Amino acid sequence: MQEKMKFSSGEVSRYVANRLRQGPDHTKVEKKPKARKSRAQGGGRLQAIELERVLGELDRMELERQDLLRQIVSDQRLLDAGNRSTTQDEVLAMLDDSEGMEDLNMRSFTGNVSLSQGLESSIRAARSRLAEIRTKIGELMDDDRVAQAYQERVEAKVxxxxxxxxxxxxxxxxxxxxxxxxxxxxxxxxxxxxxxxxxxxxxxxxxxxxxxxxxxxxxxxxxxxxxxxxxxxxxxxxxxxxxxxxxxxxxxxxxxxxxxxSHLQLGIPVFLRGHLGVGKTEIALHVSRKYLGHEPEFISGSEEATKYDIYGRTQIGVNSERNKLQEFKRRMDEYRALNPDAGPKELKEVERQYYETIVVKGQATSFFQYGPLVRAMKEGKPLIIDEMDGIPHSIIMRINHALTRKAGDRIRIQENGGEEITVKKGFCVIATGNVKSARYKREELDAAFLSRWWSEDIKYPPQTETYEILMAALIDRRGNLQVKNPVDLEDIRRLTEAATEIQQIFSGDHLDFLGEGADAARGTPAGLKKTVLSLRHLWNIVRPWKANNFDKPVEHYILNEFIRPAVAEDQVYLVQLFCRFRFFKTWTVEQFEVPGLTEAKLLAFQGKQAF
Ligand SMILES: Nc1ncnc2c1ncn2[C@@H]1O[C@H](COP(=O)(O)OP(=O)(O)OP(=O)(O)O)[C@@H](O)[C@H]1O
Ligand SMILES: [Mg+2]
CATH class of the missing domain: 1.20.58 (Methane Monooxygenase Hydroxylase; Chain G, domain 1)
Structure with a gap:
């Protein structure tokens, strides 16, 4: 567990400080700054606050230095890749020369204009800024007290x-x-x-x-x-x-x-259930790829699924030249195996016939194409049955037996003339499906079938995690947040709170008797028919917001990316829910264009007027 430490934190910080002191071209690293001697003298020169300011400046310059280096390397790489392109100046000269248009091969000319134009000048600019920064850093680090303090700071950071x-x-x-x-x-x-x-x-x-x-x-x-x-x-x-x-x-x-x-390892198939967009499919894929180390075989559940989609089917078709020869060879081998007594004459004749039919005439040959279930078994891979409750019951029952097979078990594939295959180590099954509810028109999976599975309810991520995921989407590679002002940060927090509330209402964990459409007298809570604010939707809101550099308040994206695309019967209630989390505070009803949202309702949602 313990990491092998090659350098102590003190050594690293000394190295960093020295490198900065001496600029980029030093070859020898001075072991210690000549700090001690002059520290006392310098002490009076620089006040603590000033020192802190200088250190802050050093930090910023060091980051800028790293960014510039990164930019130069990446621009240079692009430039090297397309170095035979026409320069911008050449293009301008050509466009100015209206006389020469007839003689010019415009096509080859424009073809040579590369998209990396302008890179040379940006590299030049970066290099000169880099030199500036290096000089500046060098100057600041010339003060022994600064050098010493910077070194200590780096040491603590390391x-x-x-x-x-x-x-x-x-x-x-x-x-x-x-x-x-x-x-x-x-x-x-x-x-x-x-x-x-x-x-x-x-x-x-x-x-x-x-x-x-x-x-x-x-x-x-x-x-x-x-x-x-x-x-x-x-x-x-x-x-x-x-x-x-x-x-x-x-x-x-x-x-x-x-x-x-832990269940897959024991050979128990796993059934992940949950509401819309909780992450069932993503989890199944991730477990297969990252923990089991295989790209899984994948069955997408649908009412049209047939057992052939799962086991495989006989394909008839004209094969490519290579396949024809392979098929010819395969058939000959098969014939020889089935007719060990056949003499050379007979074989010659069969060969002629087979060659004529399969290779020359390219006549349709049939071959069995294995379906995902059989491929997973033969190759020892995970099988994902996505939205299993969308597959007709009769088909599910037919594959029931196959699902719990373990490595080494043999299984017959009726669809391929009873071929017997051996299940390879690594085969396992993960299925996903929705929770049983009136909302999803799904096949009822019977108890006997389900008893073979380990079923797990997947929930929406807890609010703190949703918040962290959104924050992670907004930070830059150093971990700094990219939002424009502190209000945006507050918006993200309230957005995750609203998401949690909407998820709880959608999944029935929270009964809202005060919401739009509720009937408190009859004990009917408000409900969302088809809409939930899952991580997928949060993405759809936050991504364009970020891409547009937080130009407009997040409400615009909530409305356009989430409320408007929602089904009509959920829209007014969604507006109310967001208002509860203090979004849309100053909006007017015209801005929404949501059918059924009246001014009186909106004012009530905004807490400005009783309804
Ligand atoms: N852990 C995660 N990290 C990042 N994104 C995630 C994560 N979980 C879910 N998502 C996002 O949420 C979306 C929904 O996830 P997924 O499709 O797995 O849900 P689901 O439960 O299978 O939904 P459905 O019921 O619609 O099939 C994904 O497209 C992905 O963008
Ligand atoms: Mg899914």
Whole structure:
């Protein structure tokens, strides 16, 4: 677990400080700044506040320096890739020369105009700014007291970062213990034996490691600097995950994943249920790719699904040249295998016939194309049955037997003339579906069928996690928030609160007797027919808001990206819900264009008038 430390934090900070002191071209690193001697003399020169200001400036310049270097490298790379392009000046000269148009091969000319135009000048500008910054940093660092203080600051930062990384390693260790325990239990279960005495001891040790790791984490997180650094790094990690494929592993999702894995390891198929957009499909995909290490086979549930979509079908078609030859060879091999006594003459004749039919005439040959279920079994991959409750019951029942097969089991594929295949290690099944409710027109899955599965209700992420995910989408690669003003930050918080409320109302966890459409006398709460503010919708709101540089208040995006596209019967209630969270405070009814939203209603929602 313990990371091998090559440099102490003191060494790193000394290196950083020296590098800054000496500018970019130094070759030798001075071991220690000549600080001690002049510190006392310099002490009076620089007041503490001034020192703090200078250090702040150094921090900013160092960041700008890193950005410039990054920009130069990336621009240069682009430039190197398209270096035979026409320059901007050449293009301008050509456009000015109206006489020469007849002789000019415009096409080749414009073809050579590369999109990297202007890169040279931007690199030049970046280089000159870089030189400026280096000189400036050099000047500031010439003051020994500044150099010393900067070095101490870097040293403290390096320490905090190391501790925060240790927290992450400890968290990783806990996850590893979970996985190791799961694997042990799974192994014994597949061998059909109970845990031995030694196994129990091993399990106990993992428990102990986990407990101690938790204690260490708590102790480290008790330090304020480590706590904030861990949080900052956590958000940056979320941001990285969002950018590489979009799936964020929050604490609650991680614990869900562990549970899913523990059942899959035992050969138990997993059925993830939940409301619209809770993340069922994403979780199933993520478990397959990241934890089981395979791109899964995927069945998309629909009423039109047939058993052939699942097992496979005989395909008839004219094959490509290569396939024809392969098919010819395959048929010959088959003939030889079936007719071991056939003499050379007979074989020659069969060969002639087969060649004529398959290769020359290219006559339709049939071949069996395996469906996702069989491919997953043969190749030892996970199978995802997405929206399983959308598949007709009769078909689900037919595959019931296949789903709980384990590695080494043999299974007959009726669709391919009773071919027998062996289930390979790695095969497992994850299905998704909606929770049973009048809202979803779904097949009722029968109890006997479901008893073979481990079913888990997936919930919308807790409010704190939703907030973190949204924040992660808005920070830059250093962890700084990109919003324009503090009000925007407040908006994000209220947006997540509204999302949680809407999710709870949608899933029936919260009964709202005061909402639009409720009938308190009859005990009927207000309800959302088809609309919920899932993470997917939050994206749709926040992304364009950010892309447009927070130019308009977030309400515009809430209205255009979420309320207007919602079904008509939910719209007025949605306006009310957002008003509850103090959105749309000064809006007028005309701005909404929501059918059924009257002025009186809106004023009441805004708390300006009783309705
Ligand atoms: N952990 C996550 N990190 C990032 N995005 C997520 C996460 N979970 C869900 N999302 C977002 O929410 C959307 C909905 O997730 P997903 O499609 O998995 O939900 P679902 O439960 O399968 O929904 P449906 O019931 O509509 O099939 C995804 O497209 C993704 O943008
Ligand atoms: Mg889904």
């Amino acid at each position: 320490k905090t970062i190391r501790l925060a990384r240790n927290v992450e390693s400890l968290q990783g260790l806990i996850e590893k213990c979970d996985l190791a325990q799961m694997q042990l239990v799974a192994r014994r279960s597949s061998e059909d034996v109970t845990l031995t005495e030694a196994d129990r001891e091993t399990m106990g040790k993992y428990d102990l490691i986990r407990q101690k790791a938790r204690e260490k984490i708590d102790a480290l997180m008790g330090r304020e600097d480590v706590y904030y650094e861990t949080r900052r790094r956590g958000l940056l990690e979320f941001r990285r995950q969002l950018m590489n494929g979009g799936f964020v592993r929050t604490a609650s999702i991680r614990s869900e994943i562990m549970q899913i894995l």
